[in-house]
Amino acid sequence: MKNPNLTPDNQSSDHASDRMQTATILALFFVGLFLIQGVFLPYWPVWLKAQGLSAGEIGILLSLPNWVRVFADPLIAQRADRTGNRKTPMLWLGGIYVLSILAFPVSSNFWWLAGLSVVIGFTFSPLLPLGTTITVHECKARDLDYGRVRLWGSLAFIFASYGAGWVLDGTSTSWIVWMLFIAGIVNFAILTRMPDPQTDRPLRSGSSLIYLLRKPVFLIYLGCIGFAQGAHGTYYSFASVHWESVGYSHEMIGIFWSIGVIAEIALFAVAGRFVRGRHPGMLFALGAFAGIVRWLVLGSSDNIWLIILVQPLHAMTFGITHLAAVSFIARAIPQALATSAQSLMATLSMGVFLGSSIWASGPLYENFGSQAYYVMAILSGIALAFSFWLMRSWRGEDQTFCD
Incomplete structure (x- = not known):
């Protein structure tokens, strides 16, 4: 029954307030995740190195979470699509992650660290596809700009990476674990406030994963x-280690990482209109071409000004590629399959491809140093070829996979 006391102006005000509240908590979801990533990506290899591990062992430990998500993400995502419930598993996973981080300082034994890395892969990795599915759903339902919601995660990454570098220059690498623990607590608190839309109909029969993989x-x-994501393997695993080895301070390393993410934020802030209506294949091509340039430069020089010059290309190699991936799923995939599609995308790109690349980067960096980036440039070239193939094979139809 309609409330007779509600005027059109009041209804409009309530609607705007509801949109703002939803946009805020969705933005905070990305803040929580990327506070963790902002410490983990630049400095976890540094912590592992401080435990006396070789480059090959570091590569294995860094790749393990990516490999675990190959199994964890699809299982959790398919369950979420069948039940329509995504928030409950996110709370369980976020809580277990916080506890597992505390176990890392117990021992520097390789196998102990490998076991915990498996737990991290199982608990942290699925949070992004689960939360992204909720975010995309709410953005479509409430006419929110996904890019402007997502950019707050990038801001959090800058704060965490620069702040962690500043802390470490005045303390020791042991603080890396404690910063990850604090970020995990913040992330869990935010997860408790996430919306929990129950709008998707469970699939009638069959596996949504197999259905998608047949397309x-x-x-x-x-x-x-x-x-495109696999091409970041050497950067994510050995950029900080290499920059530290050639004499850059932790604070300067944090600045290098921050420059790339600042460019990514600028892209997310303004790219909404540009992405809308553009073929995802074209966006993928832009990111892949930027990757070829970026990795060739980082592989050939440690000059501070060249590093600063190419770091903004992160907006293309990661940012525009991410928007292309989300745009394809939003346009081509029915909502009942959205979490499975997000999970397969994250599983294969961040699991199989990036995991393999990080693992391979260990021996590559051990033998060739920064020239390992040349292999990443080759991977970007392959991504460029696939982007042209996508433009030829898909016309951009909405709900492509509806039977």
């Missing part, structure tokens, strides 16, 4: 995002 266009799409 040639979806496989080409996975090639685009997979090789």
Whole structure:
């Protein structure tokens, strides 16, 4: 029954307030995740190195979470699509992650660290596809700009990476674990406030994962995002280690990482109109071409000004590629399959492709140093070829995979 006391102006005000509240908590979701990532990506290799591990062992430990998500993400995502419930598993996973971080300082034994890395892969990795599915759903339902919601995660990454570098220059690497623990507590608190839409109908029968993997266009799409993300393997695993080895301070390393993410934020802030209506294959091509340039430069020089010059290309190699991946799923995939699609994308791109690349970067960096980036440039070139294939194979139809 309609409330007779509600005027059109009041209804409009309530609607605007509801949109703002939803946008705020969705933005905070990304803040929580990327506070963790902002410490983990630049400085976890540094912590592992301080435990006396070799480059090869570091590569294995860094790749393990990515490999675990190959199994964890699809299982959790398919369950979420069948039940329509995404928030409850996110709370369980976020809580277990916080507890597992505390166990890392117990021993520097390789196998102890490997076991905990498996737990991290199982608990932290699925949070992004689960939360992104909720975010995309709420953005469509409430006419919110996904890019402007997502950019707050990038701001959190800058705060965490620069702040952690500043802390470490005045303390010791042991603080890396405690910063990850504090970020995990913040993340869990935010997860408790996430919306919990229950609008998707469970699939009637069969596996949503197998259904998607039988679609040639979806496989080409996975090639685009997979090789593009895999090309970041050496950067994510050994950029900080290498910059530290050539004499850059932890604070300067934090600045290097922050420059790339600042550019990513600027992209997310203004890219909404540009992305809307653009073919995802074209966006993938822009990111892949930028990757070729970025990795060739980082592989050939440690000059501070060249590093500063190419770090903004992170807006293309990661940012525009991420928007292309989300845009394809939002346009081509029915909502009942959205979490499975997000999970397959994250599993294969951040699991199989990036995991393999990080693992390979260990021996590559051990033998060739920063020239390992040249292999990353080759992966970006393959991603570029897949992006052209996607443009030829898919016309951009909405709900492509509706039977």
